[in-house]
Amino acid sequence: MRHHDAIIIGGGHNGLVTAAYLARAGKRVLVLERRHLVGGACVTETDVFDGFRVSTAAYVNSLFRKEIIRDLDLPKHGFRMLERNPSSFTPLPDGRHLFLGPDARQNLEEIGKFSTKDAEAYPKYEAMLERVALALEPLLTTRPPNLLRPSLGDLWRAWKIATPFQKLGTDGMAEAVEMLTGPARVILDRWFESEVLKGTLATDAVIGAMAAPSMPGTAYVLFHHVMGETNGKRGVWGYVQGGMGSLSEAIASSAKAHGAEIRVNARVKAIIVKKGRVAGVALEDGTEHLAPIVASNADPHVTFEKLMAPSDLPADFLEAIRRIRYDSASLKMNLALSELPDFSALPGLAAGPQHRGTIHICPDQDSIERAYDDAKYGKPSAEPILECTIPSVVDDSLAPKGRHVMSMFIQYAPYKLAQGTWDEMREPFADRCLELLGRYAPNIRKAVIGRQVLTPVDMERIYGLTGGNIFHGSMHLNQLFPMRPAPGWASYRMPVKGLYLCGSGSHPGGGVIGAAGWNAAREILGTW
Ligand SMILES: Cc1cc2nc3c(=O)[nH]c(=O)nc-3n(C[C@H](O)[C@H](O)[C@H](O)COP(=O)(O)OP(=O)(O)OC[C@H]3O[C@@H](n4cnc5c(N)ncnc54)[C@H](O)[C@@H]3O)c2cc1C
Numbered sequence: 001m002r003h004h005d006a007i008i009i010g011g012g013h014n015g016l017v018t019a020a021y022l023a024r025a026g027k028r029v030l031v032l033e034r035r036h037l038v039g040g041a042c043v044t045e046t047d048v049f050d051g052f053r054v055s056t057a058a059y060v061n062s063l064f065r066k067e068i069i070r071d072l073d074l075p076k077h078g079f080r081m082l083e084r085n086p087s088s089f090t091p092l093p094d095g096r097h098l099f100l101g102p103d104a105r106q107n108l109e110e111i112g113k114f115s116t117k118d119a120e121a122y123p124k125y126e127a128m129l130e131r132v133a134l135a136l137e138p139l140l141t142t143r144p145p146n147l148l149r150p151s152l153g154d155l156w157r158a159w160k161i162a163t164p165f166q167k168l169g170t171d172g173m174a175e176a177v178e179m180l181t182g183p184a185r186v187i188l189d190r191w192f193e194s195e196v197l198k199g200t201l202a203t204d205a206v207i208g209a210m211a212a213p214s215m216p217g218t219a220y221v222l223f224h225h226v227m228g229e230t231n232g233k234r235g236v237w238g239y240v241q242g243g244m245g246s247l248s249e250a251i252a253s254s255a256k257a258h259g260a261e262i263r264v265n266a267r268v269k270a271i272i273v274k275k276g277r278v279a280g281v282a283l284e285d286g287t288e289h290l291a292p293i294v295a296s297n298a299d300p301h302v303t304f305e306k307l308m309a310p311s312d313l314p315a316d317f318l319e320a321i322r323r324i325r326y327d328s329a330s331l332k333m334n335l336a337l338s339e340l341p342d343f344s345a346l347p348g349l350a351a352g353p354q355h356r357g358t359i360h361i362c363p364d365q366d367s368i369e370r371a372y373d374d375a376k377y378g379k380p381s382a383e384p385i386l387e388c389t390i391p392s393v394v395d396d397s398l399a400p401k402g403r404h405v406m407s408m409f410i411q412y413a414p415y416k417l418a419q420g421t422w423d424e425m426r427e428p429f430a431d432r433c434l435e436l437l438g439r440y441a442p443n444i445r446k447a448v449i450g451r452q453v454l455t456p457v458d459m460e461r462i463y464g465l466t467g468g469n470i471f472h473g474s475m476h477l478n479q480l481f482p483m484r485p486a487p488g489w490a491s492y493r494m495p496v497k498g499l500y501l502c503g504s505g506s507h508p509g510g511g512v513i514g515a516a517g518w519n520a521a522r523e524i525l526g527t528w
Pocket of ligand 1: 033056063470516
């Protein structure tokens with residue numbers, strides 16, 4: 001039995017961030033991760049295909065907070081972002097295509113191929129997002145006010161939050177509130193007329209969500225994806241050199257440099273509570289580790305319903321935790337390729353702009369609605385929405401020379417099937433997705449030399465994500481900000497003394513942001 005100042009359950013990127021900040025403050029920290037590697041859903045795995053490095057879950061980054069990169073000196077620990085230009089490519093069945101990216105002139109020309117009106121509106125739409133982002137982004141790294149038991153500090157926090165909204169004025173505030181609560185489709189339909197542009201933008205609104213763009217709340221999911229930057233460029237997504245795991249490894253390396261101890265293959269079985277306060281954790285191998293502070297990076301269901309006895313928690317809190325929705329419909333397919341996809345809309349086997357960014361197989365918003373309709377009734381989409389990336393095009397450390405690694409993030413594959421099991425559906429559904437991609441890039445079937453298919457059930461089993469939900473609980477307004485993980489408990493401090501939640505199940509939610517981990521560390525250290 002060893003004593004530490006703080007124990008972190010789970011070495012996901014957020015848990016590692018908490019560990020690093022605590023270690024820098026001189027605390028003796030122990031991280032216990034159940035898998036054989038750290039990173040959680042932000043990993044690079046080397047044992048999937050021989051000779052390939054695969055970002056098996058998360059695959060692109062933009063959201064990770066720049067303050068954390070600076071504080072933890074992550075570039076010194078090997079973290080580097082690779083930019084992508086163009087950032088997206090949408091091929092169409094009729095042979096046309098749309099590129100979008102950081103270059104305003106290229107966007108004007110590209111969108112202008114479909115609609116002059118949209119080409120002119122696009123920079124104004126981006127400026128609107130930027131305006132709202134400037135108001136909302138500081139909230140990501142702010143402790144949400146307690147609406148149930150407000151202290152004077154909470155009133156001050158609420159006032160501070162309201163101020164940037166007030167500065168937006170009547171119209172701006174209406175825009176911001178619609179962004180927080182409305183359907184993405186209504187907003188996109190108001191701004192644009194060309195279906196290919198709306199379809200491309202709408203995919204961000206449904207990523208990881210069991211929802212269609214016409215449903216309230218999806219505008220926030222879209223917006224959540226624009227509150228980041230790559231190398232100082234706002235709203236731009238990029239690849240982490242060496243795969244997403246290089247980010248987690250850099251955080252772990254920074255934590256270790258300040259004395260944190262990180263153990264893998266260490267599954268926590270129970271959080272030990274004595275006399276109403278946390279005392280440590282018990283591992284599955286029978287060992288116990290003691291500490292007055294335990295921060296859990298596991299999701300709220302795992303933390304409170306699996307690792308704790310109901311008698312250790314207030315009944316109303318536990319009820320609120322049980323009510324959290326984890327519905328999901330995302331499937332991830334990782335492919336080793338012998339050659340690049342040869343798109344009919346822009347032919348070529350040599351690496352070109354069509355291979356560099358995110359490839360959207362989604363011609364319009366109605367396709368997303370139809371794909372969702374299937375999922376609504378418990379069926380994997382007959383024509384799913386595919387988002388593909390080939391990071392090896394800009395990072396030659398990921399695949400043997402001449403070969404490539406491709407990731408396909410696919411909606412909708414509902415966790416709960418009306419008929420059959422995911423073990424029966426896994427390979428037929430993967431075939432369906434490749435057949436669909438093959439309509440746009442006919443060489444894809446023969447190019448695949450290895451494939452890994454991760455259904456929502458696999459994501460739960462492998463990464464510990466309840467219901468396969470990639471965000472540790474869906475990102476609906478009733479599960480965000482002062483309500484995450486439960487109303488009255490959004491300060492990272494949980495109802496048992498010494499217990500904290502430091503993962504995506506707390507504010508500001510899912511994605512590789514690091515903010516939950518950083519905010520939790522500041523709450524523990526009292527350094528907000
Ligand atoms: C397929 C997929 C694709 C995604 N794509 C992107 C993307 O491209 N960009 C992006 O920004 N976000 C993406 N996301 C979302 C993002 O990856 C996650 O929201 C984020 O990584 C969660 O980080 P976390 O540290 O909060 O939790 P996690 O990464 O879930 O970490 C929790 C850790 O706790 C460990 N753990 C759980 N229970 C125990 C226990 N009992 N004992 C010990 N350890 C335990 C788990 O093994 C895990 O390592 C994706 C997610 C998935 C699944």
